[in-house]
Structure formats: C-alpha cells, structure tokens
Amino acid sequence: MTQTKAPAKDAYTLILEAIDIGTFRPGDRLVESDLAERFGVSRTPIREALQRLETQSLLARDGRSLIVSSLDHNQMSELYVVRTELEGLAARLAARHATREEVRVLRDMVQADRALIGDPSALARANRRFHKQIHLASHNRYLVQQLDLVHRSMALMATTSIAAEGRGEDTLTEHQAIVDAIEACDESGAYNALRDHISQAFVTRLKLDGGDV
The missing domain is CATH 1.20.120.530 (GntR ligand-binding domain-like)
Structure with a gap:
C-alpha cells in the first residue's frame, strides 16, 4: 500500500509558525540567507515570504533589515x-x-x-x-x-x-x-x-x- 506524504510546508508557513511558537520573538532580525539555510529552501521563496509578512505588518523595517514586529x-x-x-x-x-x-x-x-x-x-x-x-x-x-x-x-x-x-x-x-x-x-x-x-x-x-x- 502506497503511503501518501504530507505536502511540504512553504517558506511563508515555516516562518509564520516560527513566530507563532516564539522561535522568533518581537525585535528579532530575520536574515534571508540564515532562514534559507535553517529551513532548507532557496532564498527566492524566503524573500517572497518576508515580503508577504511585511505587508501583513508581522515584520517591520529596521534600516535595511527586517525584524519581527512588536505591538505598542x-x-x-x-x-x-x-x-x-x-x-x-x-x-x-x-x-x-x-x-x-x-x-x-x-x-x-x-x-x-x-x-x-x-x-x-x-x-x-x-x-x-x-x-x-x-x-x-x-x-x-x-x-x-x-x-x-x-x-x-x-x-x-x-x-x-x-x-x-x-x-x-x-x-x-x-x-x-x-x-x-x-x-x-x-x-x-x-x-x-x-x-x-x-x-x-x-x-x-x-x-x-x-x-x-
């Protein structure tokens, strides 16, 4: 009997879950190359995921870097x-x-x-x-x-x-x-x-x- 594999999570979901469980905390800097290595994906989907998270205000700009947003x-x-x-x-x-x-x-x-x-x-x-x-x-x-x-x-x-x-x-x-x-x-x-x-x-x-x- 063939066993069906669960679909792999995309970069957006992986980063979002890491924020949700507290792996990445408010103020933490997210570096594209580090995330690609951590999650074993290429930098292009990581870049797209970061852009999406920034649009949703879950990430914020700190100079040229992106950090996990915090709430006042x-x-x-x-x-x-x-x-x-x-x-x-x-x-x-x-x-x-x-x-x-x-x-x-x-x-x-x-x-x-x-x-x-x-x-x-x-x-x-x-x-x-x-x-x-x-x-x-x-x-x-x-x-x-x-x-x-x-x-x-x-x-x-x-x-x-x-x-x-x-x-x-x-x-x-x-x-x-x-x-x-x-x-x-x-x-x-x-x-x-x-x-x-x-x-x-x-x-x-x-x-x-x-x-x-």
Whole structure:
C-alpha cells in the first residue's frame, strides 16, 4: 500500500509558525540567507515570504533589515477590542452549531490541559488549540479566517498572560465555563463567558507589562 506524504510546508508557513511558537520573538532580525539555510529552501521563496509578512505588518523595517514586529500599548488595546468581539461571536455561533463530537473535544481539551498547569509555554500552546477548536465549531469560514489573522498578530506580544501566577488555573476555569455554555446551547452565555475570559487575559497582560504581577 502506497503511503501518501504530507505536502511540504512553504517558506511563508515555516516562518509564520516560527513566530507563532516564539522561535522568533518581537525585535528579532530575520536574515534571508540564515532562514534559507535553517529551513532548507532557496532564498527566492524566503524573500517572497518576508515580503508577504511585511505587508501583513508581522515584520517591520529596521534600516535595511527586517525584524519581527512588536505591538505598542495602543496597538495591543486595539487588537484586544477586535479579538474580544470576534471570539465572543465564535462562541455564540459554536453554541448554535457545534456538534456533540465538537463539544466532547472541547471538554477533553480542558481536562487534558489541567496536567499542563505549571508549564506556561505548554499551556499557552494548548490555549491556542482550544480557541482554534471554538473557531472551527462556529462553522463560519469567514469568521475563522479573520480570527486566524488576529491570532497571528497576538504572536507579536512578548509575553503570554498565562505566565502570570495563578493565571493557568483561572484560564482553565474560564475555559470550562465557556464549554458548559456551548454544550447548553446558551448563545448569550457562551458569548459573555468568552468575552469575560479575553477581558481577564487582557487585564493580566496589562499588569504583566506594567510590572504589577
């Protein structure tokens, strides 16, 4: 039986994923030749990928070099306003459209993620997977696309709010409330639970950035 190979990731996806998981952090300089060697691709697709990422404001110019962008206070606040509304809408639609299997996956995620408390990096990755599952459960492709753009920009923040003391436990408690509302088909409850979750994450991030946590 012939085994089908997964398609190779393109240069854009490779760089984007490296930014998303924190391999490349805000302020890091990205050098075309280094990236080509790192990812084992030619410089032409790397150059095209860098141009695309710059157009999307994920990279910025520093003289003649490109660096991973960072968000100032105003940009971060604007991003959270958009994220709060879009995430809330995703939860509302998930409460309306999610299948029993999708709800089961969300419940299993919350349960499994309890083992990650104390590991902020792992919990942050699990948090992204949880939110992505809610986006998919909304069954609205256009909303999923917009949330993908928002979450790419979230990678430009230097810290994760889950790193704050006690935030891991609180995050999972909030996730459970979201899942409970989705399972109950409570659209308003799911919307409010997810909005409150994002709002609390934003407050925590502001405290982290201000040195109060």
